[in-house]
Amino acid sequence: MKEQESTIDTKDKILESAYNIFVEKGGNGSGIKEIAEKADVNKAMLYYYFDSKEHLFKEVFRKAIEESGLKVLETMEDSSTPLFDKIKRYIDALTDHLLEEPIIFSFVMNELNRHPEVLTEILVDTIDFDRSVLDRQINEAADRYEIARINPRQLLANITSLCLGPIINRSYYSVVLDISSESEYRQFLEERKGIIYDMTISWLTT
Amino acid sequence: MKEQESTIDTKDKILESAYNIFVEKGGNGSGIKEIAEKADVNKAMLYYYFDSKEHLFKEVFRKAIEESGLKVLETMEDSSTPLFDKIKRYIDALTDHLLEEPIIFSFVMNELNRHPEVLTEILVDTIDFDRSVLDRQINEAADRYEIARINPRQLLANITSLCLGPIINRSYYSVVLDISSESEYRQFLEERKGIIYDMTISWLTT
DNA sequence: GAGAATATTAACCAACCAGTTAATAAATTA
DNA sequence: TAATTTATTAACTGGTTGGTTAATATTCTC
Numbered sequence: 001m002k003e004q005e006s007t008i009d010t011k012d013k014i015l016e017s018a019y020n021i022f023v024e025k026g027g028n029g030s031g032i033k034e035i036a037e038k039a040d041v042n043k044a045m046l047y048y049y050f051d052s053k054e055h056l057f058k059e060v061f062r063k064a065i066e067e068s069g070l071k072v073l074e075t076m077e078d079s080s081t082p083l084f085d086k087i088k089r090y091i092d093a094l095t096d097h098l099l100e101e102p103i104i105f106s107f108v109m110n111e112l113n114r115h116p117e118v119l120t121e122i123l124v125d126t127i128d129f130d131r132s133v134l135d136r137q138i139n140e141a142a143d144r145y146e147i148a149r150i151n152p153r154q155l156l157a158n159i160t161s162l163c164l165g166p167i168i169n170r171s172y173y174s175v176v177l178d179i180s181s182e183s184e185y186r187q188f189l190e191e192r193k194g195i196i197y198d199m200t201i202s203w204l205t206t
Numbered sequence: 207m208k209e210q211e212s213t214i215d216t217k218d219k220i221l222e223s224a225y226n227i228f229v230e231k232g233g234n235g236s237g238i239k240e241i242a243e244k245a246d247v248n249k250a251m252l253y254y255y256f257d258s259k260e261h262l263f264k265e266v267f268r269k270a271i272e273e274s275g276l277k278v279l280e281t282m283e284d285s286s287t288p289l290f291d292k293i294k295r296y297i298d299a300l301t302d303h304l305l306e307e308p309i310i311f312s313f314v315m316n317e318l319n320r321h322p323e324v325l326t327e328i329l330v331d332t333i334d335f336d337r338s339v340l341d342r343q344i345n346e347a348a349d350r351y352e353i354a355r356i357n358p359r360q361l362l363a364n365i366t367s368l369c370l371g372p373i374i375n376r377s378y379y380s381v382v383l384d385i386s387s388e389s390e391y392r393q394f395l396e397e398r399k400g401i402i403y404d405m406t407i408s409w410l411t412t
Numbered sequence: 413g414a415g416a417a418t419a420t421t422a423a424c425c426a427a428c429c430a431g432t433t434a435a436t437a438a439a440t441t442a
Numbered sequence: 443t444a445a446t447t448t449a450t451t452a453a454c455t456g457g458t459t460g461g462t463t464a465a466t467a468t469t470c471t472c
Contacts, residue, residue, distance in 0.1 A: 028232060028234035032459085033459080043461090044463090110320060112375070113374070116377040120377050120381060123377075156382065158405065164371060164375070171322040174326070175330055175333070177337075188359065188360075192360065195409075198412075199364065202412045203408050239428080248451055250432080
């Protein structure tokens with residue numbers, strides 16, 4: 001059997017170090033030497049617990065998804081909450097979470113864009129989202145003429161895009177919107193919560 | 207003086223090769239050896255025309271911005287077109303352009319996220335967008351009670367986010383929306399053009 | 413405490429990296 | 443055509459990369 005304490009210690013030390021460095025510099029920008037050094041561990045230990053840089057990266061990526069706030073999506077599966085309330089909660093929760101961890105989220109998206117073939121499967125089995133509840137809710141609301149008949153996928157794409165955009169591509173929006181200070185930007189994002197909701201509702205009810 | 211023909215030839219060959227490889231694999235993922243080989247040029251020539259990998263990359267990045275479709279933003283500076291028309295044209299033009307060059311756009315955003323300090327200045331002087339015309343138009347329309355009084359920056363952020371989102375982070379949206387086939391995805395994006403416009407207008411007029 | 417399993421280390425490896433150099437070829441100028 | 447500038451090349455450099463190995467230290471089991 002393993003000697004528990006120190007094993008978990010070193011393995012976790014490696015993972016934590018890898019997490020920080022990968023997130024900061026990206027998969028291609030980081031070296032295992034640096035990761036080992038920051039973990040204060042011999043480089044060979046890295047290959048004792050993880051058998052390649054790629055494997056280590058994949059575990060880090062999985063962890064990053066968990067902590068990114070993407071899982072907020074699963075709140076959309078709740079059938080007991082009315083549609084509009086759910087939308088509001090989703091927007092607020094997603095924005096709040098993204099405001100806390102913007103870098104992690106940006107990391108996930110960047111790596112996903114750069115290595116889609118390898119990483120989508122990790123995404124798929126880490127987040128596994130079932131859209132059926134939301135679909136039904138939307139269609140039933142349309143049946144009752146409470147909202148217009150819209151494509152549920154478009155709703156999801158709209159809300160998500162509106163929330164993510166200015167956060168994960170902050171550098172771009174900083175330039176376009178000409179907002180440089182941190183506090184100003186945060187205020188701008190706070191203001192968005194209400195706007196995104198209003199915009200969505202006004203679209204659904206016209 | 208330079209020997210024009212062959213000079214331009216080789217320099218351009220290098221730039222083109224660098225462009226393709228950088229866009230495909232990203233700045234950190236690409237090596238100059240590969241770039242030289244694909245350009246069918248001696249590696250030293252790379253340092254004859256560009257004095258480092260970073261310089262070469264920056265030129266590629268600049269070129270990528272030009273071809274990415276980001277410049278469509280500048281149509282918003284036109285004061286002769288009515289607000290709603292301008293919005294419609296911006297959405298259509300941006301979407302169309304992005305549909306043609308989704309990878310380039312993704313590249314620009316990824317690199318910008320990864321190296322904001324170095325690349326924002328290139329972005330700033332490549333795109334230089336003046337928001338004042340749009341601001342005035344919006345405020346005047348609000349004065350005339352044609353639209354609600356909204357923050358022009360939020361309008362810009364909304365439209366842009368809605369257009370960019372599902373295109374530059376396609377892998378993510380493919381999973382969330384569960385759309386795998388290329389044609390289905392393109393149709394989805396086409397459908398969005400109208401939806402984004404409707405959504406924006408309904409928000410502005412409530 | 414012997415033996416086995418687990419954990420850790422330093423030294424090593426070949427391939428690759430960005431970048432240089434010094435010599436040469438080709439074109440321009442005079 | 444001689445001198446000069448511009449273009450091109452092969453070979454090289456020093457450092458880094460991801461990854462291995464073989465020996466050793468530590469811990470667990472009995």
